[in-house]
Amino acid sequence: MSSTSKRSKYFDNAKFILIFLVVFGHLISPLKEQDGILFTLYTVIFLFHMPAFILISGYFAKGYKNKGYLLKSVKKILLPYFIFQIIYSIYYFLVGKEETLHFDFLHPHWSLWFLLSLFFWNLLLYVFAPLRWYGLVVAVLLGIVIGFVDEVGSFLSLSRTFVFFPYFLLGFLLNGDLLKKAIRAKYSVPVGVFIIIGTLLFFGFWFPENAVPWLLGSTSYANMGGEEMADGVFRGIQYTITLIVIFGFLALIPSSPHKVSEIGERTLYVYLFHGFIIKSIQAVVPDRSLFSFSGYYLLLFGVSLLICFILGSYLTKKYTRPLVELKV
Numbered sequence: 001m002s003s004t005s006k007r008s009k010y011f012d013n014a015k016f017i018l019i020f021l022v023v024f025g026h027l028i029s030p031l032k033e034q035d036g037i038l039f040t041l042y043t044v045i046f047l048f049h050m051p052a053f054i055l056i057s058g059y060f061a062k063g064y065k066n067k068g069y070l071l072k073s074v075k076k077i078l079l080p081y082f083i084f085q086i087i088y089s090i091y092y093f094l095v096g097k098e099e100t101l102h103f104d105f106l107h108p109h110w111s112l113w114f115l116l117s118l119f120f121w122n123l124l125l126y127v128f129a130p131l132r133w134y135g136l137v138v139a140v141l142l143g144i145v146i147g148f149v150d151e152v153g154s155f156l157s158l159s160r161t162f163v164f165f166p167y168f169l170l171g172f173l174l175n176g177d178l179l180k181k182a183i184r185a186k187y188s189v190p191v192g193v194f195i196i197i198g199t200l201l202f203f204g205f206w207f208p209e210n211a212v213p214w215l216l217g218s219t220s221y222a223n224m225g226g227e228e229m230a231d232g233v234f235r236g237i238q239y240t241i242t243l244i245v246i247f248g249f250l251a252l253i254p255s256s257p258h259k260v261s262e263i264g265e266r267t268l269y270v271y272l273f274h275g276f277i278i279k280s281i282q283a284v285v286p287d288r289s290l291f292s293f294s295g296y297y298l299l300l301f302g303v304s305l306l307i308c309f310i311l312g313s314y315l316t317k318k319y320t321r322p323l324v325e326l327k328v
Helices: 009-034 036-059 069-094 110-131 133-148 155-173 176-183 188-206 209-216 229-251 267-284 287-291 297-311 314-324
Strands: none
Touching: 009 036, 009 229, 009 267, 009 287, 009 297, 036 110, 036 155, 036 188, 036 209, 036 229, 036 297, 069 110, 069 267, 069 314, 110 133, 110 155, 110 267, 133 155, 133 229, 155 229, 176 188, 176 229, 188 229, 209 229, 267 297, 267 314
């Protein structure tokens, strides 16, 4: 874990669980209003799963000064964004979600915001990384202030870029030895269990239903019904709570290799393709029939796991690599 040059099974294990939570969260999204347990799981998942993913991405961005890093980011992040933006546009037209076929590269489709923001986060490192921890303070302030800009939203994923950038920068700043000491301390596992269970209970009893947009970071305070100074304080509190939950999550991740560790190496494939499966299910199954599955927790869990296994398999990577990594 102390070296970013060698592939860490710890991070592969963490990424597998996180990509499973991404798939599961998206699968239960239309069902969460029908079931209190699903709503609690959804809100807790969306509180920390993408921030944790982003923090890990920042941890592995320490070579941003290396020759060819920026060009590599364009090839591995920006070009796949354009490719899948086109594919999603065609897909939405074919399933009837869009009446006309048009290509808009300025407003990312669904989960593609992550690719666009990831590219911008790598660019922002050139400005913020030299500032070190002072830069993190500025990044947090920007993440808070951006909420007061009403015009910021999905355009170029600017809202999410600034709201989630502190996690990316924190991951970049974290030293491997420091991280290992924190999550492998004597009482880190019981503390992690306490944090996760406590968060589930708290969100289950007290999380407001109208506060879900706060977890997404995709719009301004005004569009969420606020725009008072207190909203900035709330986002600061949200940053703190999210980091505590991320710590609890990371403390519970095993370092030993497992079969699912291989899927942790291919999370990008799962992330890019799972939307087609989930959106197709939602397009084919009528809403009334879809809602009837809200109480089948094991089935929803199993379907999410199956999607991860299929899309994270070697065969999926082999035949879709030209699209994802631009390699034959």
